Amino acid sequence: MASGLTRGPAVYAISRRIGFYVLTAIAAVTITFFIPRVIPGNPVESVLSHAQGQIITRQTLHALQLQFGSNTTEGLWGQYVHFWSNLLHGNLGVSTSNGMVPVAAVIRGALPWTVGLVGTATVISFILGTLLGILVAWRRGSWLDTLLPATTFFQAAPYFFLAFLAIDLFAIKLGWFPPERAYGQLDFPAFNWTYISDVLDHAILPALTIVVASAAGWIIGMRNVMITTMDEDYVLIGQAKGLPKRRVVWYAARNAILPSISGFSLAIGFVVSGALLTEIVFSYPGLGFLMLTAVQDADFALLQGIFLVITLGVLVANLAADFVYVFLDPRTRQEA
Secondary structure (H helix, E strand, C coil), X not given: CHHHHHHHHHHHHHHHHHXXXXXXXXXXXXXXXXXXXXXXXXXXXXXXXXXXXXXXXXXXXXXXXXXXXXXXXCCHHHHHHHHHHHHHCCCCCEEHHHCCEEHHHHHHHHHHHHHHHHHHHHHHHHHHHHXXXXXXXXXXXXXXXXXXXXXXXXHHCCHHHHHHHHHHHHHHHCCCCCCCCCCCCCCCCCCCHHHHHHHHHHHHHHHXXXXXXXXXXXXXXXXXXXXXHHCCHHHHHHHHCCCCXXXXXXXXXXXXXXXXXXXXXXXXXXXXXXXXXXXXXXXXXXXXXXXXXXXXXXXXXXHXXXXXXXXXXXXXXXXXXXXXXXXXXXXXXXXX
């Protein structure tokens, strides 16, 4: 009976959040539809001016006009319905900066590199920073407190400065890691151990710079919340009853980590946007570098596709965080 009472509010809370995120996704798609129609100038002419030397067929021109609502007799509602139809079929238009290749294919080519590099580095940074934050709070007043100024320095320093220092030291002077790209210049990609090890070798240095630059935020945030939680009544009572220190720290950490989960969900959501500076400095073929190229070449269709992927990525990550919150924190079920 108690299980049913608990499951009811939890299901209601999750259903309400799913409805909210569905409405948000519809709003994001609608904004994406209207952006090229409200900006000054003719987006189709701008796209064609950057597509010099490429063959533009009549069908491609008509598709661009329909996509951006330029020189078309179809009404706004018809364009909106057509936009949704294309979106649901995975048709995001063609990328003029990539030789009229479908936008979906261009994004599919860049997304695994970004998720693999930035996603893995973000997860490692979160886990490492959270564990170190718990340890520093548990052993406050010890030599571990000296970690905070050092990690804060790396977070405060401009990222490109750290990246160039890492390249100069570990890639050029020591020769431990490749300085750029995602795999060897002369490699022919094939899914075998040689190729996988080459990709991992190229990813270590940029991933390391991301972890070093972002770990301080997780350490300081978790430490501060953990110190506050350690002074709560239930923790003090547990200590007074003689519970083992590690068990008390476990209970405190389980509650103290809740605010970090919100920050982690946002960080994971923005993983799909790529680490722009990382991908520029290391010439890494991810979504961040692709977005920069799209802006420089006025590739509106590609920008629309990247914007949608980033938006949906953030929404999915936040929805997953809400699921975790509902099951970890009983107060969210009671509020529902």
